[in-house]
Amino acid sequence: MAESADVLVIGGGIAGLSAAAEIARNARVLVLEGETQIGFHSSGRSATMLHYALGDALIRALTLASRPFFDLPPDGFSAVPLGRRMAVLIHAREDERDALDRLEADISRFVRLERLDAAGVRALCPLLKPDALYGIADCDGIRLDPHALLQGFARQLRGRGGQLRTGERVAGLTREGGGWKVTTEAGNSYSSQIVVNAAGAWADVVAGLAGVRPIGLQPKRRTIITFDAPAGTDLDGLPFAKTVGDELYFAPESGRLFASPMDEVPSDPCDAQPDEFEMALAAQRIEERTIVNVERIHSRWAGLRSFAPDNHPVAGFAAEADGFFWLAGQGGAGLQTSPAMSRAAASLILGFEWPLSGVDAAQLSPARFVGQPA
Ligand SMILES: Cc1cc2nc3c(=O)[nH]c(=O)nc-3n(C[C@H](O)[C@H](O)[C@H](O)COP(=O)(O)OP(=O)(O)OC[C@H]3O[C@@H](n4cnc5c(N)ncnc54)[C@H](O)[C@@H]3O)c2cc1C
Numbered sequence: 001m002a003e004s005a006d007v008l009v010i011g012g013g014i015a016g017l018s019a020a021a022e023i024a025r026n027a028r029v030l031v032l033e034g035e036t037q038i039g040f041h042s043s044g045r046s047a048t049m050l051h052y053a054l055g056d057a058l059i060r061a062l063t064l065a066s067r068p069f070f071d072l073p074p075d076g077f078s079a080v081p082l083g084r085r086m087a088v089l090i091h092a093r094e095d096e097r098d099a100l101d102r103l104e105a106d107i108s109r110f111v112r113l114e115r116l117d118a119a120g121v122r123a124l125c126p127l128l129k130p131d132a133l134y135g136i137a138d139c140d141g142i143r144l145d146p147h148a149l150l151q152g153f154a155r156q157l158r159g160r161g162g163q164l165r166t167g168e169r170v171a172g173l174t175r176e177g178g179g180w181k182v183t184t185e186a187g188n189s190y191s192s193q194i195v196v197n198a199a200g201a202w203a204d205v206v207a208g209l210a211g212v213r214p215i216g217l218q219p220k221r222r223t224i225i226t227f228d229a230p231a232g233t234d235l236d237g238l239p240f241a242k243t244v245g246d247e248l249y250f251a252p253e254s255g256r257l258f259a260s261p262m263d264e265v266p267s268d269p270c271d272a273q274p275d276e277f278e279m280a281l282a283a284q285r286i287e288e289r290t291i292v293n294v295e296r297i298h299s300r301w302a303g304l305r306s307f308a309p310d311n312h313p314v315a316g317f318a319a320e321a322d323g324f325f326w327l328a329g330q331g332g333a334g335l336q337t338s339p340a341m342s343r344a345a346a347s348l349i350l351g352f353e354w355p356l357s358g359v360d361a362a363q364l365s366p367a368r369f370v371g372q373p374a
Contacts, residue, residue, distance in 0.1 A: 005030035008192035016198030018342035024162035034169030045303030069339035088141035201269035203328035
């Protein structure tokens with residue numbers, strides 16, 4: 001007989017695990033992850049920052065609503081801190097000053113910023129070239145620890161009676177007896193009233209298995225390289241430094257520096273691999289903007305950031321299929337918004353009071369794509 005759950009979550013990334021842990025307070029939850037480990041795809045490949053230069057007002061509101069969780073995680077969530085304080089510096093040349101002013105106005109509704117002149121920029125990040133004349137800094141940013149987060153949510157899920165199966169790739173989804181029958185490539189069957197589609201870059205593929213119309217999700221590849229900092233650099237004192245446009249960010253990483261050219265190359269869902277061109281672009285932009293020479297790329301990786309057509313995350317039941325819940329399109333902010341998104345998902349699934357102020361359920365609803373080409 002098929003194993004049963006109230007809610008079956010497809011995907012063991014940050015979205016699926018955080019939602020599963022939250023729902024497991026009030027329902028029997030089972031998570032199926034296709035890979036043999038959790039967080040293998042986007043959630044294990046991110047830049048791990050919590051900052052407000054990402055996205056727009058909705059992403060910022062979700063980040064703000066998530067912040068208390070990272071500052072004060074629930075008792076027993078993790079034996080190690082969920083991150084460490086790291087300042088976030090957005091810097092600009094003379095020709096980028098207007099863009100910096102606009103960004104400052106947008107972000108300062110959500111977080112306290114310091115305005116920096118050229119000397120202030122250099123004091124915070126001595127690696128930047130002298131043409132970085134202006135800056136805004138959030139001195140209270142967090143470099144998140146994705147492994148602590150993923151393990152914490154998995155532990156919380158199990159502690160609340162939920163289950164997690166890895167190496168269980170969902171291959172079939174059919175309506176049966178008023179619920180869903182879920183089959184996996186390994187030949188196992190499960191039944192549940194509700195399925196949560198938290199399959200990251202594969203969310204449209206999973207919808208297709210269920211006969212649910214795709215939302216038009218677009219995975220986009222992003223590349224990161226690591227390399228040595230100049231001898232004598234105080235790595236611990238460096239911020240996460242980002243150009244005001246989406247050109248380059250860099251930060252300290254395990255005794256070295258990491259950088260991304262902030263590439264957004266459309267991709268099919270896959271095990272994303274770094275591309276030579278974007279790696280070279282990262283090195284070139286580092287040399288344009290900083291005094292660092294990238295003599296050797298020490299390591300590299302790439303991951304997919306998956307976006308809905310309006311670049312906003314999606315949480316809500318599909319209109320055309322009972323019990324099919326979308327939790328997708330977290331784009332480049334899925335870690336830092338996971339506490340708020342998981343509470344939103346749990347409230348919609350369990351029929352509880354809406355938990356977020358400053359964000360409406362309608363803003364996240366898949367209903368906004370009905371009638372649009374997928
Ligand atoms: C380079 C880079 C930098 C980033 N920087 C940041 C940052 O600084 N801050 C931030 O907050 N976010 C950042 N992100 C974004 C963040 O990583 C993502 O938004 C987040 O990880 C998405 O989580 P997810 O659970 O939806 O996806 P995933 O982690 O990809 O999880 C989806 C899971 O579903 C599984 N799956 C798919 N199909 C099936 C199936 N049929 N059956 C079972 N399982 C299946 C997959 O194996 C996968 O494990 C970054 C991402 C990248 C790539």
